[in-house]
Amino acid sequence: MARHRHILRNRANFQRMFDEGSWVRTEYFKILHRPNELPHNRIGIMVGRRFGNAVKRNRAKRVFREVTRHGRIDLTKNTDLVFFPRRGMEKVPYHVINQAWQSTLVKHGLVQKLPVE
Template identity: 30%
Template sequence: MKKAFRIKDNKEFQYVFKNGKSFANRQLVIYYLQKPDQNHIRVGLSVGKKIGNAVTRNRIKRYLRQAFHELEGSVMSSYDMVIIARMPTKQMRFHEVKKSLVHLLYKEHLLKK
């Protein structure tokens, strides 16, 4: 995922938390906010220290980035999204993380048909 498509600044995270909508399953929480003037999707990832050490947290973030990379063409554009990983992602493999992400995006109608 290119750096232009990432949310890094704390103010941007807080803006999405405050003004966006949220949806969750057991593994992930998604906050999303539509931005009509933006022509691409931007994603911020958050994996708390309670989930594990740096190696575990970085692996989960890598899985989420790769899942978004594979879903890039089918996710609605003009959105800012923040994805928060929950404890069960610690034991999940890539395909399980991707399946959980697709489930959330599908439920919130953020996938193109």
């Protein structure tokens, strides 16, 4: 579980992400990222009602939390990330989402090193 200081929570932080962040789009999710002024990374999750009912939205959040928890990826320093699942993600197995997450971070230079498997 992420520490509370590593989670984006308040409206001002999310608004700053929308105003200053850069988008990365994949088949299963979108990522909004920007550098922050803190000594640590922060991650947020946003799932709108259009994604599906509460069961689907909560599953998408759980899958993403697991990806970030088990991935043990060393993100670039001082980065804020917001994860937006896309429709259809709820039908895809965890390992596919995890692989897409890792390859997306590498492709866009958001990771320092990948875990050794």
